[in-house]
Amino acid sequence: MDLAIHLKSNSPIPLYQQLTEKIRTAILEGRLQPKQKLPSSRSLAKSLMISRSTVIQCYEQLASEGYLETRSGSGTYVCHQIPDEWLNAQPIEPVTNQIAQDLTLSQFGKNLISVGSLEVSEPGFEISFRYGNPANGHFPLQLWRKFLNRYCDSPTALLNYAADAAGHFPLRVAIANYLRRSRAVCCNPKQVIIVNGSQQALNLIARLTLNPGDWLAMEDPGYLGARKCFSSQSANLQPIPINSEGLNIDLLTQCNRNFKLVYVTPSHQFPTGVTLTLRQRIALLQWAQTTGTLIIEDDYDSEFRYGEQPIPALQGMDKSESVIYVGTFSKTMFPSLRIGYLVVPDSWISLVRNAKWLCDRVTPLLEQYALTDWIIEGHFERHIRRMRKLYNLRRQVLIRALEKYFGDRVTILGANAGIHVMVRIETGLCDRVILQKAAAVGVGLISAREYYLKPQDQGEFIFGYAQLTEIKIEQGICKLSQILEISN
Ligand SMILES: Cc1ncc(COP(=O)(O)O)c(C=O)c1O
Structure with a gap:
């Protein structure tokens, strides 16, 4: 397979980032199709004359973003379900390290580079528990x-x-x-x-x-x-x-x-x-x-x-x-x-x-x-009162579904409030794999990992429920329990 990938060895952007960007773009532009098998890390590394660990790092990154999936004993594939909204989308340009080299940047400008991307690209999952929006469809x-x-x-x-x-x-x-x-x-x-x-x-x-x-x-x-x-x-x-x-x-x-x-x-x-x-x-x-x-x-x-x-x-x-x-x-x-x-x-x-x-x-x-x-x-x-009722209902449906499908493996954290709930789920899997498996069946989730100053896997996830109908909430949790192979 010719992926037409050219990496610049003299670029300040690390090779694994360049490679990740190229493969992500190839998927988004349809040059790599859903379910298509990728070359093994060994053969891709050989053809690009880079180290195998660079390719592995890239594959892992794309897997955690939901673009690739690894099937044990078989290889690495483009996820079978790449949400339509992602296809042909313009990938968000990473803040380029090239500018970082530029002495004209203030300390603030340089800090923004290490702060990383601030924009949120909201992937179009079929059922998204990703936190943030209220029930905008109910706004009059x-x-x-x-x-x-x-x-x-x-x-x-x-x-x-x-x-x-x-x-x-x-x-x-x-x-x-x-x-x-x-x-x-x-x-x-x-x-x-x-x-x-x-x-x-x-x-x-x-x-x-x-x-x-x-x-x-x-x-x-x-x-x-x-x-x-x-x-x-x-x-x-x-x-x-x-x-x-x-x-x-x-x-x-x-x-x-x-x-x-x-x-x-x-x-x-x-x-x-x-x-x-x-x-x-x-x-x-x-x-x-x-x-x-x-x-x-x-x-x-x-x-x-x-x-x-x-x-x-x-x-x-x-x-x-x-x-x-x-x-x-x-x-x-x-x-x-x-x-x-x-x-x-x-x-x-x-x-x-x-x-x-x-x-x-x-x-x-x-x-x-x-x-x-x-x-x-x-x-x-008046709108707050109406939304309070709706969110209360959705929250209860979510908590009941989590308890029904995950039983005593789930702990609901925090007060009875807000438009999200943080939960701890015991699965024995690392957070990245859970996100990846969820994305593969069209369920969007956020791991609490990124909110810690020293990121750590705790099996903690944020479920935003304001935007999802009660049916979608139940379906989403059911799908999650299936892919995590939890039968209660
Ligand atoms: C802790 C916290 N503060 C503030 C906000 C709201 O930010 P803004 O008013 O800029 O939309 C959010 C939104 O998600 C939040 O989670």
Whole structure:
């Protein structure tokens, strides 16, 4: 078989990466067909005049991505089911190491290369438990369009430059009212700064507070969007393990480091789902006050708790301006809206407003106006109530299916909340193989491995359930148990 592969031995891109890219492209462009057998690692290595371990590394990488499968005693094949959406798709260009050599890059630019790809290519699995999206199909788009149209009819003011970088004031009022009422956040509207999602909030805080070499404490496992943002500022990340009470505050305080920041998701720790207990909240706030450390509270999905009292935000208990609160409309509306907010202490308001202005001046106004009315007229909380019921149902179906098909080999972790659940499954297989086998039958999964600062196989997986119908959830779990050969 002639794969027409030419590798550049003088390129800064490692040979195995070049080879992986070539084979992936050949699959995506249809030059390698589903079920087609690949040359053995030995013969491909010989024909390309490279080492066999380079080919093995490449095959393993593509197998973990779901492009190849290895049949013992038979060889390596292109997976029989490559999702249609992947075919002919333009592969995401890896951030090229060539640029890394370029001396014109700032430290930040260089950091972004080691941070790795930030874009998520969402493969089109038939049943995807991959976490992230809420049930976008249930969002009342027709109604939302009417709210947008209200302001399309009289747009002049909206088209001007002259807008407050901190956001449309009535929206800040609406958010402050909502947060005081439903999250016990202690704030006035001026403290609310509108940004393009939590990601921008984290980015602005990181840039405003972190110097290269500063120490920051991160939940471990923890949120990649936050971790990558802090790493890009050359911060040193100290992983703090999670226990049944949430962030392990004893370990945090024993670190004896001069932390600038600590990043936490107290309502529903991402990804384990544990809620930070009251005892630990008090300990964290006292420690932050004594050490002068700033706490970033990321309250990304607290609206969704099922059958349990909502947990008030940490920010509302803070008496020493130690907490910056971050919220988002990505889960309660839809992610591409790109509206989120920060609640900052009074002394921070003008600083954060300036940082936001320098970044992109202002979050698009049309959506801010529409969202203000949406909240004031009750649609925001109505949609949350409807989705809470739906997610609760889907969560129960998922948990019942996991218990039915996996029996006592599965442990459900975390609180009864959010739009994902982390579970531990005992299979005796490594996570990569499980993902590969699942992908081969069209089931998308995420291993919790990547969320640990020191990746480790724990048999822990994240199941996002918001987007899947109850039938698909049951089918997906049934398929998983079959391929993992678990009969209960
Ligand atoms: C822990 C955490 N924070 C924040 C977000 C939301 O990010 P954004 O508001 O940028 O969409 C997510 C989304 O998945 C998340 O998991």
